[in-house]
Amino acid sequence: MSDAVTFRPMTETDMDAVLKIEYAAFSHPWTRGIFLDGLKSYEIWLMFEGAQQVGHGVIQVIIDEAHLLNI
Template identity: 60%
Template sequence: MSNTVEFRRMQADDLDRVLALEQQAFSHPWTRKLYDDALTSYECWMMTVDNQHVGHGVISQVLDEAHLLNIAIAVEQQGQGLGLQLLEHLMQRSSERGCVECFLELRESNQSAYRLYERFGFNEIGRRRDYYPAPGGHEDALVMVCTLFADE
């Protein structure tokens, strides 16, 4: 049986589901206020498999640069390639909107995300010291960038 993966724009009435997934997936999840602001300022996307919410992502655009602000896959759905599909969708949207590069930050300890981004074509270009809150202090962020290619 094939699973139907779909993407749609996030709506305010999705936030309870989004926040529940964030609570499971992240040690420091985004707040409702951050999502309220994101819905009016950025592109926020829901990913569903067979009509079940399995992930979401948020991208911003500044001139011809995209910034991947958040990407999350439900813990029980991780390791199945869904993160890559969601990333591909977000990068395609950024390219369609005229972006030529995408930047992101991730926790230095998040090796599974690092491998996903590297696999997609992101390269590490820097580090932000003590960027993320962490148990007992702060954790560095790795800064990564990827060149986006317009569809020929």
């Protein structure tokens, strides 16, 4: 049996775990400052398998449209 996949909004206390994934996944990762700004302006969701964070997504919502900025 596999662990359930769940999602929840990111908070500033999640920053180190998010940056660990970001720096492992991208050759030009977003910085701490970009994510801090993103927490003020965008929706940032975290993905978990069980208790393990396995990903994140940054979404810009404008009226009835959504743009995926980072995954």
